[in-house]
Amino acid sequence: MARLFTTVALLAVLSGGFCGETGFLQRAGVAFSNRQYRSVLTVNNGEQFGNWTWPEMCPDEFFAVGFSVRVESNQYGTDDTALNGIRLVCAKAEDRSFLYTVESHTGYFGDWSQPQYCPSGVLTSFQIRVEPHQGLFGDDTTVNNIKFRCSSNPTLEAPGMDWGEYGHWSEECSGGGICGIETKMEEYQYALDDSTLNDVRFHCCAKPQQ
Numbered sequence: 001m002a003r004l005f006t007t008v009a010l011l012a013v014l015s016g017g018f019c020g021e022t023g024f025l026q027r028a029g030v031a032f033s034n035r036q037y038r039s040v041l042t043v044n045n046g047e048q049f050g051n052w053t054w055p056e057m058c059p060d061e062f063f064a065v066g067f068s069v070r071v072e073s074n075q076y077g078t079d080d081t082a083l084n085g086i087r088l089v090c091a092k093a094e095d096r097s098f099l100y101t102v103e104s105h106t107g108y109f110g111d112w113s114q115p116q117y118c119p120s121g122v123l124t125s126f127q128i129r130v131e132p133h134q135g136l137f138g139d140d141t142t143v144n145n146i147k148f149r150c151s152s153n154p155t156l157e158a159p160g161m162d163w164g165e166y167g168h169w170s171e172e173c174s175g176g177g178i179c180g181i182e183t184k185m186e187e188y189q190y191a192l193d194d195s196t197l198n199d200v201r202f203h204c205c206a207k208p209q210q
Contacts, residue, residue: 028090028100032057037179037203045130045167046199047142050186056102057180058090061208064178065091065099066117067148069158072110081109081196082131082141082161088123088181089115104183107196113159121151122177126202131164140195142186151177170202179205 035057058064070085085106089099096117129145145160149169180203186195 023091023097023099025089025099025101028056028059028102030054030056032059033180035060035179035205037205038176039171039173039204041125041170041173041178041202041204043126043128043167043170043199045128046184047130047133047140047195048198049140049142049195050184050198052182052184052199053105055180055182055203056104057203058088058100058102058205059092062090062092062100062179063122063176063205063207064088064202065096065122066115067123067146067156067158068113068115069146069160070106070110070112071158071160072107074161079194080139080141080161080163081107081194082144082163083146083158084108084110084196085112086146086158086181086183086197086200087112087115088178089117090179094120102181104181105185106183107185107194108188109194109196116156116158118150118152118156119154123148123202124151124173124177125149125170126178126200127166127169128200129160129162129164129166138193140193142195143197143199146200148178173202173204176204176206178202 066089184199
């Protein structure tokens with residue numbers, strides 16, 4: 001019996017999902033990247049390093065209901081990178097028994113946080129905390145943290161770092177919700193100053209007509 005349980009657990013890991021408190025979680029990747037969206041939510045305080053990478057989209061009729069982040073903690077005198085990645089958790093309506101994740105390109109440092117979820121509804125807008133460019137000999141961390149607003153009103157803040165300031169909120173995704181993500185990422189700098197995540201934008205999809 002123990003051997004059978006181990007085999008089943010291994011198959012679950014290899015399939016890319018697991019059964020948790022909220023439901024079965026599956027990585028979507030770029031499988032749904034051709035999904036049509038209504039608009040793109042942006043902010044104006046992102047930083048300059050790196051390039052925009054590929055979009056990842058929730059499946060049709062799925063919307064982001066939660067998120068987690070990859071954060072490198074304070075390195076105390078060595079190279080800090082702060083926020084390295086953002087992972088959206090997508091659900092269909094209020095059914096959270098089967099979930100997909102999308103994250104676009106992420107950095108290589110730090111650990112993923114536990115997901116945070118809207119108590120109901122979907123993610124509809126965001127703001128990011130950014131440390132501005134520190135100059136030629138400074139340590140750039142760029143994006144340090146992120147907040148999301150839910151359609152049910154709560155604001156969720158990631159467990160990121162504290163350098164820099166929050167900018168303005170993005171526009172609201174009214175009549176729908178966030179359904180995809182695209183990141184601006186500086187690639188690994190090979191012993192030079194890494195800044196990793198520099199900016200992010202989210203795709204906004206309309207809810208299906210009843």
